[in-house]
Amino acid sequence: MSGGVDSSVAAALLAREAAVGGDEVVGVWMRTHPDRGEGWEPRRGCCSTEAADDARRVAQRIGIPFFILNVEPEFGAQVIDAFAEAYLGGTTPNPCQACNQKIKFDLLARRAVGAYGADGVATGHYARIAHRDGRWRLLRAVDEAKDQTYFLWNLDQPQLAATRFPLGEMTKPQVRQLATEMELPTAATPESQEICFVPAGDYRALLAERMAYVGESGPIVDGEGRRLGTHTGFAHYTVGQRRGLGLTASEPHYVREIRPETNEVVVGSRDDLAARGFVADARHFVAGAPPAERFEAQVRIRHRAPEVNCEVTLVGSERMVVETAEPVWAAAPGQSAVLYLGDECLGGGRIARA
Amino acid sequence: MAIYLDHAATTPLRPEVLEAMLPYLTEHFGNPSSLHAAGRRARQGLDEARETVAGVLGAKPREIVFTSGASENTSLAINGIAWAASGRGRHMVTTVIEHRAVLNTCAVLERHGFEVTYLPVDRYGQVDPDAVANAIGPHTTLVAIGYANNEVGTVQPIAQIGAICRERKVVLYTDATQAAASLALDVDSLQVDLFGIAAHKVEGPKGVGALFVRQGTNLIPQQQGGSQERQRRAGTENVAGAVGLGEALRLARADAERLAAENERQRGLRQRLTHRLEGIADGELTGHPEARLPNSVSWAFRGVEGGDLVAALDLEGVAASTGSACTSGSAEPSHVLAAMGVPPDLIRGSLRLSMGRTTTAAEIDRAADLVAASVERVRAAAQPAAADAAPAPAGA
Numbered sequence: 001m002s003g004g005v006d007s008s009v010a011a012a013l014l015a016r017e018a019a020v021g022g023d024e025v026v027g028v029w030m031r032t033h034p035d036r037g038e039g040w041e042p043r044r045g046c047c048s049t050e051a052a053d054d055a056r057r058v059a060q061r062i063g064i065p066f067f068i069l070n071v072e073p074e075f076g077a078q079v080i081d082a083f084a085e086a087y088l089g090g091t092t093p094n095p096c097q098a099c100n101q102k103i104k105f106d107l108l109a110r111r112a113v114g115a116y117g118a119d120g121v122a123t124g125h126y127a128r129i130a131h132r133d134g135r136w137r138l139l140r141a142v143d144e145a146k147d148q149t150y151f152l153w154n155l156d157q158p159q160l161a162a163t164r165f166p167l168g169e170m171t172k173p174q175v176r177q178l179a180t181e182m183e184l185p186t187a188a189t190p191e192s193q194e195i196c197f198v199p200a201g202d203y204r205a206l207l208a209e210r211m212a213y214v215g216e217s218g219p220i221v222d223g224e225g226r227r228l229g230t231h232t233g234f235a236h237y238t239v240g241q242r243r244g245l246g247l248t249a250s251e252p253h254y255v256r257e258i259r260p261e262t263n264e265v266v267v268g269s270r271d272d273l274a275a276r277g278f279v280a281d282a283r284h285f286v287a288g289a290p291p292a293e294r295f296e297a298q299v300r301i302r303h304r305a306p307e308v309n310c311e312v313t314l315v316g317s318e319r320m321v322v323e324t325a326e327p328v329w330a331a332a333p334g335q336s337a338v339l340y341l342g343d344e345c346l347g348g349g350r351i352a353r354a
Numbered sequence: 355m356a357i358y359l360d361h362a363a364t365t366p367l368r369p370e371v372l373e374a375m376l377p378y379l380t381e382h383f384g385n386p387s388s389l390h391a392a393g394r395r396a397r398q399g400l401d402e403a404r405e406t407v408a409g410v411l412g413a414k415p416r417e418i419v420f421t422s423g424a425s426e427n428t429s430l431a432i433n434g435i436a437w438a439a440s441g442r443g444r445h446m447v448t449t450v451i452e453h454r455a456v457l458n459t460c461a462v463l464e465r466h467g468f469e470v471t472y473l474p475v476d477r478y479g480q481v482d483p484d485a486v487a488n489a490i491g492p493h494t495t496l497v498a499i500g501y502a503n504n505e506v507g508t509v510q511p512i513a514q515i516g517a518i519c520r521e522r523k524v525v526l527y528t529d530a531t532q533a534a535a536s537l538a539l540d541v542d543s544l545q546v547d548l549f550g551i552a553a554h555k556v557e558g559p560k561g562v563g564a565l566f567v568r569q570g571t572n573l574i575p576q577q578q579g580g581s582q583e584r585q586r587r588a589g590t591e592n593v594a595g596a597v598g599l600g601e602a603l604r605l606a607r608a609d610a611e612r613l614a615a616e617n618e619r620q621r622g623l624r625q626r627l628t629h630r631l632e633g634i635a636d637g638e639l640t641g642h643p644e645a646r647l648p649n650s651v652s653w654a655f656r657g658v659e660g661g662d663l664v665a666a667l668d669l670e671g672v673a674a675s676t677g678s679a680c681t682s683g684s685a686e687p688s689h690v691l692a693a694m695g696v697p698p699d700l701i702r703g704s705l706r707l708s709m710g711r712t713t714t715a716a717e718i719d720r721a722a723d724l725v726a727a728s729v730e731r732v733r734a735a736a737q738p739a740a741a742d743a744a745p746a747p748a749g750a
Contacts, residue, residue, distance in 0.1 A: 026669070067665045114735030115662030116669055 001027045001058065001066075003051030006124030008058040008186040009175045010166040014122055015062040026116045027059035027066040030108060032075040032099075033197045057185040069111055071103055078102040080197055084211045087203070087235040090258035091334030091353070094151070095195055101154040105163065120162035127152055127345075128168030129160050135287045136160035138345045143171040149345040150303045153338045154284050204236055218263035220245060223256070223272060231265045234258050240273065240330030254330065257354070274327035277310070280337045280349030281319045290314060291346065298340040299324065301331050301351065307340060320349055357672045357717045361555075362504055362532060362650055362708035367598075368557035374601035375559065378594035386591050387582065396593050403600030407564050410603045411549060412540040414569065419583045420596045423563040424531040426576075427550030428455040428498075430565055430587065431527040434573035435496045435548070436463050439525070443493030444468045449481045449500075449510075450693040453529060456498055457689070469493075478642035479508035479694050487518045497526045501533040505677040505690040505706060506641030507650030509537065516545030525571060531555055531563075535606055536617050536648050547571050551603075553595065557711070558602030562595030616711060620648040623709050623718050627651050630722035634729055640696060640704065649710065652677075654696060655703035658732045663705050666728035672721050675706045 001007045014025045029052045052068060059066035079099045086093035105121065112118035125148045126141035136157050141147040155163070167175055179187035194201050207213040215233015222228055229247045231237060237244075241255040245267065256268040278301075283290075291297075293314050298307040299322055309325040322337060331337070331351050338348035358366070378399050384392030386400050401415070408415040421427050436446060448460055450472045460470045471489045475481050486497060497519050502509045512528055519526040527548040530539065534551040541549050548571065552563035567573055567586065579588035607613055628651055631637060637655040655663070660676035667674050677688045691701045707721065 065669065067668075068661070070659065070661060110735050110737075111659070111662060114732035115659070115665040117666070117731065 001029050001055040002124070003029065003054035003058075003186060003189070004124065004192060005179050005184070005186050005189050006126070006167060006175060008055070008124070008184045008189075009179050009182070010122055010124035011058060011064065012062045012178075012182050012184060013166040014164070015064050018064075023119070025064045025122075026112075026118065027055065027062075027064050028069050028108070028112065028116075029055040029066070030075075030103070031068055031070045031072055032103070033072060033080065054186050054189065061184060062182075067115070069108065069115070071107055071111070074107050075099070075103055075197075080206070080210065083195075083197075083203075084207055084213075086334050087207060087238075088211060088213060088260075089334075090234055090260040092238045092332040093334055094336050094350075095197075097151045097154065097336055100151050105155060105159045109159070109162065120164060122164040122166060124167055125152060125165050126167055126172075127165045129163060129165060138286045139168070139343045140340070140345060141165075141168050146172050149340075150300060150336065150338050153286065153336060153345055153348040155286060156284075157286075157288055160286070207235055216263060218265070220247065220265045220267055222253075223266065223268055228253070228267065234260055234263055234265055237265050239332035256330075258333075270329075273330045275324075275329075275331060276327055277321065277323035278328070278331040278337065278354070279315075279319060279321055279352045281352045283314070283318060283320050283347065283349035285347035286345065287347075291341070296341075297346060299328075299348075300338050300340070301328050301335060310339075312339065319352070322349075355671050357721055359707040359709060359713070359717070359721055360673045360675050361710035361713075362507075362647075362706060363675055364554045364560065365535075365557045365710055366712070367559055368602060368605060370605060371558055371598050371601045375594045375598040378597050382593070386593060387580065399597045400591055400593050403596040406600035406604050407551075410539060410607045411566050412542055413566050416584065417566055417569055419565045419567055419586045420591055420599075421550075421563045421565055421587060422561055422592070423554070424453075424529060424550055424552040425455040427531075427548075427552070427563050427565040428453070428527075428529055429459055430573070430576050431548040431550065431567075432456065432459045432496065432498055433463070433576050434586075435525050435527065435571070436468055437574045438572040439495035440468075443495045445471070445491060445493045446496045446498065447471045447473065447486060447489045447494060447524075448498040449473045449475055451475050451479050451503055451505075451690045452498065452500055453504060453531075454689075456500065456529065460498070475693055477695050478645070479503055479506050479690065480642060480645065481510055481515075483511055483514040483518055486515050487522070490518070490522045490524055494522075494524050497524055498529075499526070500529040500531075501537060502530075502647050503641065503690060504532045505688060505704075506652040506694070507532070507646035507708075508641040509533070509645045509647065512544050512546065519547075520545045532647060532650075534603070536613070536620070539607070541566055541568070548573075551599075553599035553602055556599075556602045556606045559595050559598040562592050562599050564596075564599060617648045620709055620713075623713060623715060624648060624651055626715060627707060627709075627718050627722055630719070631725065634726050637703075637729070638700070640691060640694065640700075647708075649708050649713075651707045653705045653707075654691070654700040655705065655729055656699055657736060658703040658729055660702060660704045662732045663703070663725070663728050666732060667721070667724055670724050670728075672724055674721075675708075676704050677706055 001011050011027050018025050035049050056066050079095050083093040083095045109121045126146040127149050128139040130137045130139055140149050217230050217232055219227045220229040220231050237255050239255050242252055247253050253267040254273050256273050257266040296311055299310045300307050311323045313321045333351050333353040335351050336348050337351050339346040382395045384396035386397035404415045404418050407418050464470055473481050473485050499510055501512055516526055525547045528546045529550045531552045535556045547568045549566040554560040575586050577588045631653050637653055640652045640654050664674050664676055687701045
C-alpha cells in the first residue's frame with residue numbers, strides 16, 4: 001500500500017474477499033528512503049509521512065492490520081545507488097523495474113513471510129497473472145493505457161505463484177469509481193508521475209549528493225566527431241534527450257550515445273536515432289525458458305512506447321539480438337526491452353550498448 | 355485473547371481511576387478559576403488531586419504543577435530553568451540516552467547560545483555520578499538526567515547525582531515518568547529540584563502529568579496567559595485529568611507494602627521471561643541486568659528486524675515494542691542502544707516487553723513461546739529463497 005488510489009483499491013478488494021472467507025489481508029507501507037523532514041517535504045511525494053498516513057487510513061477503513069516495513073538500507077543500495085551508478089556508467093536506469101525485482105517481489109515478499117506469516121504479496125499494479133500450459137504467465141492489464149508489465153518482466157515462477165494483481169481486469173476509471181464508492185480516503189489522490197526518490201525529477205542533485213558527482217564538462221559531438229557544444233557531465237544526459245543541450249541549430253538535436261570513456265555526448269538528428277534492432281543482455285523469461293532459440297514477438301523499449309514486431313535470437317546464456325520489423329527510436333542502453341506475444345508478457349532484457 | 359506487554363508505552367486506565375474522574379467530566383464541570391459554586395467544586399477536585407500527588411512525592415502541594423504530560427514537563431523544566439538562570443550561566447549537563455524530549459529541547463537551546471554537555475553512559479546505559487560532578491562548572495545552571503530509561507529500563511543513580519547537584523548548587527531535573535509506577539519517589543531523599551511524572555504510565559489518563567518544582571526554584575513559564583498553577587503554567591486546568599492522576603498515583607503507591615510486593619511479583623515475571631528469552635539463540639539483554647525497572651525486559655536479536663517481530667507478535671495477539679513508541683515511526687536506530695555501544699545489527703533487532711499490574715505468568719509464558727517462534731520464522735524467511743518449481747494453483 002503506497003498511499004495511492006491503486007494500491008488502496010487493490011487492498012480494499014482483497015479485504016472484501018477476506019470478509020467472505022478469502023485470504024487474510026495485511027496492509028504494508030514500505031519506507032524506502034528517509035522523509036526529508038524539517039523544511040522540505042515533497043508534495044504528495046511517494047514515501048512521505050503523508051503517504052504512510054494515507055495508507056494507514058485506508059487500512060483502518062477497510063479493517064485490515066497495517067504495518068510500516070523499513071527497507072531503507074536495501075532500497076538505498078539496490079535501487080537508488082544502482083540508479084546513480086547506471087548514469088555514471090553512461091546508461092539509463094529503470095528504477096521502478098529494479099524496485100519490483102529486488103524489493104517489492106523479493107525482499108518485501110520474504111520479510112512478509114517472516115513478519116506476517118504471509119503466503120504472498122498483492123499490489124495495485126495493472127497486470128494480470130494466469131496459469132496456462134503448466135506455467136504461470138504474466139499478462140497485460142485489461143487497461144492497456146495503464147498496463148505496467150513493462151516494469152514487471154523480471155518476475156519468475158515462484159514469485160508469480162505467490163502474487164496477486166487485483167486490478168488487472170479493471171480500467172483506471174473503474175478503479176477510481178470503486179474507490180469513491182468504497183469511500184476510501186485516497187479516492188481523489190492525484191497520480192504520482194515522478195520516480196519516488198527523485199524530487200521534482202531532478203536526478204542531478206541526487207548524483208551530486210549520493211555519488212559526489214558534479215560532472216566534468218566535455219564536448220557534445222555529432223556522428224562525425226565534430227564538436228557542436230559543451231555538456232555539463234555525461235551522466236546528466238540520456239539517450240533521446242533533446243532539451244538542455246544548449247545547441248543552436250536549424251533542426252533539433254537528440255542525444256544519440258553517451259561515451260563515458262571519452263567524456264563525450266554524441267548527438268544526431270531524429271532519424272539518426274532510429275535503428276532496426278539492438279542487443280539486450282540480462283535476459284529473463286517469465287515462463288522460465290524462452291519460446292525457442294529464435295522466435296517472433298512484439299517488443300517495447302520504453303514504457304508507453306508503441307510495440308513493434310520483432311525477431312529475437314538468443315545469444316549465449318545472457319544476451320539476445322532483437323531485430324525489429326520497423327525502426328525503433330532512441331533505444332537507450334540500460335532501459336528494459338520487454339517482449340510480448342499476444343496478451344502475454346514473455347519477459348525481456350536490458351538494452352546493451354552498441 | 356490479547357496479551358498486552360507494552361506498559362512502558364502506556365498503561366490501561368484503571369477502572370477506579372475512571373470512576374474518580376467521571377464526576378469531573380459530568381456534574382463537576384466548572385472552571386476552577388471561577389468564583390461561583392461550580393468553579394469552587396471543580397477547584398476542590400483539583401486541590402485534592404494536588405495534595406495526593408504532593409503526598410506521594412513527599413512534596414508540598416504548592417510545589418506541584420499540573421501539565422499535559424511528560425514532554426511538557428521536560429519543556430517547562432529545561433526551558434524554564436535555562437532561561438531563568440541565563441544571566442548567571444548558559445551551560446547545562448545531560449546524558450546521551452535521555453528521551454528525545456530532553457535531547458531536542460537541549461538542541462534548540464544550543465541554537466540559542468546555550469552550551470550542553472551530553473555525558474556518555476556505560477554499556478548498561480548508566481551515567482557515572484563522578485562524570486556529572488566533573489561536568490559541572492561555574493556557569494552550569496541545570497542538570498537534566500532521567501530516572502529510568504524508557505527503552506532499556508536502566509535506572510540512574512539519581513540520589514547520588516542529587517547529592518552532587520545539591521552540593522554544587524545546580525538545579526537537578528529528573529524525568530521520572532517511567533519510574534513512577536515502581537521506584538522510590540521521595541523528592542527530598544533523591545534531592546531533586548524538578549521531578550516529572552505522567553499519568554498514563556501509572557494507569558491514569560493520557561494528556562496529564564505533574565511537575566514538582568521545589569520551592570525557591572526560579573522558573574520561567576513556557577505557556578503564558580492566565581495565572582493558573584501559581585503563574586507557572588497558564589491555561590484552564592485539566593481537572594478530570596488531574597483527579598485521574600491523583601487517584602492513579604494513590605492506588606499505585608499509597609500502600610508501601612503492596613507496592614513492594616507488586617514490584618517483587620513483577621521482578622519474578624521479568625526473571626521468568628528473561629530465562630525463556632535466553633533460550634533463543636543469538637540474542638541478548640540490553641540495559642542493566644539488575645538496576646532496571648521491575649517490569650521491563652529489553653532484548654536484541656541478531657538477524658531480525660525488531661519491527662518484523664513486533665508485527666508477528668501483534669498478529670498473534672501480543673502487543674510489544676521495538677523500543678520507544680515515540681520513535682517507532684521513524685527509521686532512525688535507537689540512540690539509546692547506540693550510546694550503549696550495542697552494535698548496529700543488534701540494534702535493528704531490538705524488542706521491548708514490559709509488564710503491568712495485570713500481567714500474569716501464563717501470559718508471559720505464551721508471549722515467550724510466540725517470541726521464540728516468531729524469531730525463528732523471521733530468521734528463516736530472511737534467507738533468499740532457493741529457486742525451485744512454483745506450485746500450481748489448486749485444481750489447475
